[in-house]
Amino acid sequence: MxxxxxxxxxxxxxxxxxxxxxxxxxxxxxxxxxxxxxxxxxxxxxxxxxxxxxxxxxxxxxxxxxxxxxxxxxxxxxxxxxxxxxxxxxxxxxxxxxxxxxxxxxxxLPGPSGGIDRIRELNGAGNRAMLMTVLKPRGSRPEQLADLALRFARGGGDLLKDDQNLVESDVQAFRKRIRLCSQSIEKAQEMTGRRCLYLPHAAGSGDHLKRQLEAVSEAGLHGVVLCPWVMGLESAAAAAREFDLMWLAHPAMAGSMTEPDDRGVSTEVLLGTLVRAAGADISIFPGSGGRISSGHDDERATCRALTKSMEPLRPTLPCTGGGKRLESVGEAGRRHGPDYAVLVGGDLLRQRDKLEEATRRAVSELASP
Known part of the structure; x- marks a missing residue:
């Protein structure tokens, strides 16, 4: 046959x-x-x-x-x-x-272990697009990052990830940081009744990577950020499966393949179909309108590749990032629909004391038709 x-x-x-x-x-x-x-x-x-x-x-x-x-x-x-x-x-x-x-x-092929439905179940976002932000910069004290996590979660933020540059050579330092940030998420949940899904970044290989993933699992967290184009797509997929964690695929290094006009691999295939088949529950890609953007691939096609019927694979949550601004959140949600997340990092963090209020406003815009 x-x-x-x-x-x-x-x-x-x-x-x-x-x-x-x-x-x-x-x-x-x-x-x-x-x-x-x-x-x-x-x-x-x-x-x-x-x-x-x-x-x-x-x-x-x-x-x-x-x-x-x-x-x-x-x-x-x-x-x-x-x-x-x-x-x-x-x-x-x-x-x-x-x-x-x-x-x-x-x-x-593995496909997402939880996908969009599991993410909604965990953070209670309902049937709307979601807001993500990022903990940074590297060099901040863990307590400072935990305070950012608290204010974002208290403002109703849906998804919180570590920056891909948040990397520790000492696993104990990694444990301390994710413990403090997790405690902030739990404190916000007690105050608001809603949970923000926190995804730490795990990097490296071998025993060092495994010890980080063990720490994430032991902390009761549901997922992790991995950079599959740095560590290898197969390795990232296998690592997440071994520890029964959902994972967010960060696109670092992928631009070397997606951004040339006449060679490489389209974003729709690389950060859409292939990442979904590998099992990522969330895929971040630049899209348009940010500090980092793709000038020739259709971001809607990538969203479709991540969410269309592809039995038996669950849908992966598309997320556009790369320097998006707060004023673009509502329009992005309307353009891509409910099965979508927008990442606003620096523009949200620069709100400082007003971060919680700015988060609440952005989430409200995503909830508006």
């Missing part, structure tokens, strides 16, 4: 050879990486990638849709990424723009 196909669409800009020839080269390079005359017929029929369609888009640009037998992914998210863009990442002006995964592979 033939393996179902993973369908990947690549856009070639000013191709360096005839497009049908290039499409065949990509299909072979990514699937078997060997000259045609050395592929036994039995292997060719079962595992060789095949060109499904070549279409001229506009002057100098062609779309090449290629089918890869799902068996080539080996039921592993890291191998799937390698299959889709491993060696082709060195080809000139080739960009992976679309991805469709067969149900058989989706059944084998």
């Amino acid at each position: 033939a393996s179902p196909l993973i369908e990947a669409t690549y856009v070639a800009t000013r191709p360096d050879r005839a497009v049908p020839e290039l499409a065949e080269a990509v299909a072979r390079e990514q699937s078997l990486e060997i000259v045609p005359e050395l592929i036994p017929e039995s292997i060719r029929e079962r595992l060789l990638g095949r060109v499904l369609e070549v279409q001229h888009i506009e002057e100098g640009r062609w779309a090449m849709r290629i089918g890869y037998p799902a068996e080539l992914a080996s039921d592993q998210i890291g191998q799937l990424l390698q299959l889709l863009y491993g060696n082709v990442s060195f080809y000139p002006r080739i960009r992976l723009t679309e991805l469709a995964l067969p149900e058989a592979l989706l059944q084998a």
Whole structure:
């Protein structure tokens, strides 16, 4: 029985050879990486990638849709990424723009452990878009960060994450910081009756990473921030699963793949479909309108990739960040709908003594139709 196909669409800009020839080269390079005359017929029929369609888009640009037998992914998210863009990442002006995964592979991949429904259950946000902020800067005393956590949670903030630069080499220092911030969240819950979901950042590898994740679990927290493009997508997914934690995928380093115009991987695929398949419960990506923004990918397409029906995977919560401002919160919520979060970091933290009030206003705007 033939393996179902993973369908990947690549856009070639000013191709360096005839497009049908290039499409065949990509299909072979990514699937078997060997000259045609050395592929036994039995292997060719079962595992060789095949060109499904070549279409001229506009002057100098062609779309090449290629089918890869799902068996080539080996039921592993890291191998799937390698299959889709491993060696082709060195080809000139080739960009992976679309991805469709067969149900058989989706059944084998982890997907979110909780997803949007579990997040709503934990923070009581109801059927509206959510507000996230970030604890920073590095160098602040743990007590200062805990005070920020208290005021944000008391103002009704939904999601609170550590900045990706909050990293300790001493696990005991990490334990102290997340304990104080957790206590602030609990204190705010006693005062307001609502819980803010706090996600500490865990970094590193090996025993150091495991000790941090143990500390997060022992603190009774439900999730963690991981940087999958720094530590490896497969490693991040496995680490979260080992400790039964939800995880937020931070996009650090991903811009090297998503931001070139004529190569790399679209945000929709990299920070949408692939992150969701790996099991992230929240995916942050820049979108538009902030200090850091994506100038060419459609953020709505990324939101759809994270939330559309993709059985059996639960939806992942899309979150746009990268320097969003308070005045843009309401418009962002209206544009993306209820299954969405907006991250406002520095612009909220600069409110200082008025942070709690500013948080309450922003949450109210997200609740407005």
